Amino acid sequence: MTRPPLLLVDAPSLYFRAYFGIPESAAKAPDGSPVNAVRGFLDMISTLIRNRRPDRLVCALDYDWRPAWRVELLPSYKAHRLVPAGDAEVVPDTLEPQVPLILEALAAVGIPAIGCDGYEADDVLGTLATTQPGPIEVASGDRDLFQLVDDAKPVRLLYCGRGVAKLEDCDGAAVRAKYGVPPEGYADFAALRGDPSDGLPGVTGVGEKTAARLIDRYGDLAGIVAAMDDPVAGFAPGLRGKLLAARDYLAVAPRVVRVARDAPLPPVDPTLPRGPVDPDGLLAFAEKWNVAGPCRRLVDALAERA
Structure with missing residues (x-):
């Protein structure tokens, strides 16, 4: 019997898509703060769990979105995304405060979110895809991650360029059909x-x-x-x-x-729980930020695997 997959999620890729995919006016906390990225991201995770039925899940984070070692090789790398006269990435003002909320929700559910100093989320995904046992599915809208596809292990890319609901499940043949290269x-x-x-x-x-x-x-x-x-x-x-x-x-x-395959990641237990590890904390979070629906859908998706 084939083991369920390890689902590796490119968290920045998904929460940026969630932010731009849901109007701020459609998702606000009681204090008026927008929570569109939080709402959309949690629903994306629920959809992935429900449709892919993984037994392990890890979200990858950008601890360094523009690593110095890449910039040293190619100074133009992501240079157009820099804030004027600074080293930070241009991020919408109303998205930035939502990222810690996403991490708070993941922690209450029991889904690890990890990063690594000096490396991007892509590198975290590449290292996990290399070091963790398969089968593995990588969910991202980043085309660079087509290089991780490996039919032998196997590693598949769930390409979310058109959203999670319309993801493309890509193996080696799909990559070759799409771009003409393995x-x-x-x-x-x-x-x-x-x-x-x-x-x-x-x-x-x-x-x-x-x-x-x-x-x-x-x-x-x-x-x-x-x-x-x-x-x-x-x-x-x-x-x-x-x-x-x-x-x-x-x-x-x-x-x-090329995605790094040897980033020095912290230890991680990718086991996906059957229910939230901190149900009271998740309930309080849901009420405080007006995201009861997305939190309930995520809890239901976990329970459906039982």
Whole structure:
């Protein structure tokens, strides 16, 4: 009998989507504070538990959304998200105070939420997906996490680009059908294509189709770089020129895009409880912040697994 999956949740990815998906006017605490991200996030977790039926669950956090080691390699990395004249990320004023509330609710339920200094949530997910026993499902709207898909373990990506209710359950074949590369080639593919949302410029004039064709022909970025200096490699002159012009970028970009698999995470017990570990605390939280419905739905989703 196949064991139920370990569900790894990209918490920032989901609570940003919850915040922008529910109007503030539709979810307010008794004191008038918006709780749209709290409401939406808890309902997303409930939906995932109900539909995927995991026996283990961990939420990953961004302790460092723009790690210095990535910026040192590529200064443009997420630079467009910085607040003016500062090092902090631009976060909506009404979302920031909701994040501690989400963590408070998770703690009352008994769902661990962990991060690691110097690493992003992606790296937490990558490390857990590597070190924890499978099967594993990773819930995120971040395309970079397609590189974690591994049919052998297995690890699947529940891609939430259109929301949790319309997630795409992706294995290796789905990644190849979507992008034309296997999961292990996705980081190099993304480096070639670029990603404006992360400040990755890519190679000028190289889009998804060309990037996929290059990965398919040469195997990986190292093979492409080696072929750049081979006069019989068969590059069109224009493409060779574009790749040569981006040589310095291509030397560092894959290390920026690749998710860390060895972040020094704190110990974690991923076991998903059958009910809240602090029911009184969760009840008080629900009443204080006017989120009784989402909290009840989460408790019901836990109980349905019994």
